[in-house]
Amino acid sequence: MAKKILSSAAPKAKVNGKAQQDGSASRGALVADIIIANAPDPVFVSDLEGKILQANDAVSELLGFRKDEVVEQSLSRFISAEETQEFTAALREVVERGVTRDAVLNPRSAAGEVIPTTLNASALRDADGKVIGAIGILRDMRELDKARAYAQRLIDDAPDPVFVSDLEGKIIQANEAVSELLGFRQDEVVEQSLSRFISPDETREFMAALDEVVERGVTRNAVLNPRSAAGEVIPTSLNASALRDADGKVIGAIGVLRDMRELDKARAYAQRLIDDAPDPVFVSDLEGKIIQANDAVSQLLGFRQDEVVEQSLSRFISPEETREFTAALREVVEHGVTRNARLNPRSASGEIIPTTLNASALRDSDGKVIGAIGILRDMRAYEEVVRDLEQSKTELQEKILDLEKFEEVVVGRELKMIALEKELESLQRENEKLKAARASA
Numbered sequence: 456m457a458k459k460i461l462s463s464a465a466p467k468a469k470v471n472g473k474a475q476q477d478g479s480a481s482r483g484a485l486v487a488d489i490i491i492a493n494a495p496d497p498v499f500v501s502d503l504e505g506k507i508l509q510a511n512d513a514v515s516e517l518l519g520f521r522k523d524e525v526v527e528q529s530l531s532r533f534i535s536a537e538e539t540q541e542f543t544a545a546l547r548e549v550v551e552r553g554v555t556r557d558a559v560l561n562p563r564s565a566a567g568e569v570i571p572t573t574l575n576a577s578a579l580r581d582a583d584g585k586v587i588g589a590i591g592i593l594r595d596m597r598e599l600d601k602a603r604a605y606a607q608r609l610i611d612d613a614p615d616p617v618f619v620s621d622l623e624g625k626i627i628q629a630n631e632a633v634s635e636l637l638g639f640r641q642d643e644v645v646e647q648s649l650s651r652f653i654s655p656d657e658t659r660e661f662m663a664a665l666d667e668v669v670e671r672g673v674t675r676n677a678v679l680n681p682r683s684a685a686g687e688v689i690p691t692s693l694n695a696s697a698l699r700d701a702d703g704k705v706i707g708a709i710g711v712l713r714d715m716r717e718l719d720k721a722r723a724y725a726q727r728l729i730d731d732a733p734d735p736v737f738v739s740d741l742e743g744k745i746i747q748a749n750d751a752v753s754q755l756l757g758f759r760q761d762e763v764v765e766q767s768l769s770r771f772i773s774p775e776e777t778r779e780f781t782a783a784l785r786e787v788v789e790h791g792v793t794r795n796a797r798l799n800p801r802s803a804s805g806e807i808i809p810t811t812l813n814a815s816a817l818r819d820s821d822g823k824v825i826g827a828i829g830i831l832r833d834m835r836a837y838e839e840v841v842r843d844l845e846q847s848k849t850e851l852q853e854k855i856l857d858l859e860k861f862e863e864v865v866v867g868r869e870l871k872m873i874a875l876e877k878e879l880e881s882l883q884r885e886n887e888k889l890k891a892a893r894a895s896a
Contacts, residue, residue, distance in 0.1 A: 497572075497593040500579060503546055505530045505539065508588065517572075517595060519565035533562040545576060549589045553578045560593065571596040616691075616712040619698060622665055624649045624658065627707070636691075636714060638684035652681040664695060668708045672697045679712065690715040735810075735831040738817060741784055743768045743777070746826070755810075755833060757803030771800040783814060787827045791816045798831065809834040 491498045491509060497517045500509040510525045518525065518533065531539040538560055548555040558574040572593045579588035610617045610628065616636045619628035629644045637644065637652065650658040657679055667674040677693040691712045698707035729736045729747065735755045738747035748763045756763070756771065769777040776798055786793040796812040810831040817826035 491590075494592070497595075499525070499591050499593075500588060501530060501546075501591060502588040503550070503586070505542060505546065514593070517564070517570065517593065518562060524565075534560055542574070545574065546589055549576050549578050550586045553586075555589075562593075571600050610709075613711070616714075618644070618710050618712075619707060620649060620665075620710060621707045622669070622705070624661060624665065633712070636683070636689065636712065637681060643684075653679055661693075664693065665708055668695050668697050669705045672705075674708075690719055729828075732830070735833070737763070737829050737831075738826060739768060739784075739829060740826045741788070741824070743780060743784065752831070755802070755808065755831065756800060762803075772798055780812070783812065784827055787814050787816050788824045791824075793827075800831075809838055 491500070491511050494511055495513065497514040498511045499507050499514055501507050506527065506529050507525055508527075510522055512522070514520075514525055515522055530542055534542065541558060542560065545555040545558045555574070555576045558576070560572050560574050561569050562572065563569055572595055574591050574593055576589040576591040578586045579590050581587045607628075610619070610630050613630055613632065616632040617630050618626050618633055620626050625646065625648050626644055627646070629641060631641070633639075633644055634641055649661055653661065660677060661679065664674040664677045674693070674695045677695070679691050679693050680688050681691065682688055692715055693710055693712055695708040695710040697705045698709050700706045726747075729738070729749050732749055732751065735751040736749045737745050737752055739745050744767050745764055748760055750760070752758075752763055753760055768780055772780065779796060780798065783793040783796045793812070793814045796814070798810050798812050799807050800810065802808055810833055812829050812831055814827040814829040816824045817828050819825045
């Protein structure tokens with residue numbers, strides 16, 4: 456029966472001779488039979504009343520029925536009454552449009568298992584092009600449903616706000632954390648466009664992020680500022696990955712929001728600390744570009760802030776010191792800190808200013824080192840004190856030498872005096888002896 460219907464779908468040859476027409480029809484039927492029989496997915500042919508005219512082995516493998524238990528049976532034998540109505544509606548769509556996509560069918564197998572499937576059907580036409588039935592392809596959704604259920608649990612149990620949107624920005628799923636963040640119930644979020652919660656500018660940015668998801672499969676750290684039920688604008692960052700269908704086609708995005716309020720408070724606090732620090736403090740990226748500097752840096756170097764920020768540190772230090780600073784950045788990445796590196800930046804007036812650098816790691820919200828916070832210490836006063844001490848030391852050493860010379864002279868004189876005194880005493884004793892000798896004579 457099915458072969459006869461498929462044969463009638465073969466085009467008539469526009470040449471004389473019935474044999475050629477019948478031959479072409481037979482070849483067309485044979486090709487169709489081969490395609491259906493060898494298709495990896497379950498494929499069946501039905502008439503417009505839903506009676507199965509043909510089914511391949513994959514249908515038997517899916518349902519556990521022999522082919523003779525499937526062919527010539529109504530599809531209503533295998534599906535519920537409600538789904539039979541849906542299949543009839545799908546057949547009408549096939550008649551009207553020639554095709555139907557992703558209709559849901561849950562046939563019951565020979566073992567009694569309800570098997571979730573999707574149906575894609577195209578028109579079966581006779582020789583005159585009239586739709587006389589449908590060629591249906593079933594897709595077993597059990598593994599996909601397991602994967603979806605697992606993904607659903609991941610989304611529901613995620614501590615961060617997670618939502619799923621289609622490529623038009625409509626939210627089709629959201630977990631409780633989204634409701635906690637925004638203050639809306641789930642039914643007030645799901646089926647809504649994200650544009651309800653963000654500004655027109657951010658809606659355009661989100662659509663651009665969706666384009667990036669389609670092209671690359673992911674987008675990172677997009678900024679969104681949704682408005683909560685209470686009217687509060689909540690700073691968040693969005694990381695999104697592709698949501699794909701069974702064929703791997705991107706059909707939407709899975710978005711993870713990160714509440715940035717506490718981080719923004721921490722950043723604002725850090726900003727105040729930097730701005731109010733008495734020492735020169737700057738922030739650089741890992742290439743040595745200055746992305747932030749306080750007033751003390753300007754006072755030290757004599758440059759305005761706009762002449763410092765967005766400049767490479769190599770503008771202010773020598774090539775050799777630039778290499779040393781790069782090595783210090785590597786130490787910051789590896790150890791989180793570097794101590795007492797020497798830098799001698801040149802000021803706006805051309806003065807070389809001796810400084811020491813102590814730097815600590817600047818990290819992103821995931822803890823990754825993305826730069827360094829550097830504190831400079833002006834060493835001019837210290838080096839002046841050191842120079843004064845060196846000069847005092849030199850002067851003291853010279854005085855010590857003078858004293859040693861003077862001591863040598865004084866000691867020499869004293870020794871001579873002692874020698875003269877001894878000689879005088881000796882002469883006096885000799886003189887007394889002479890006197891005594893004369894007196895006795």
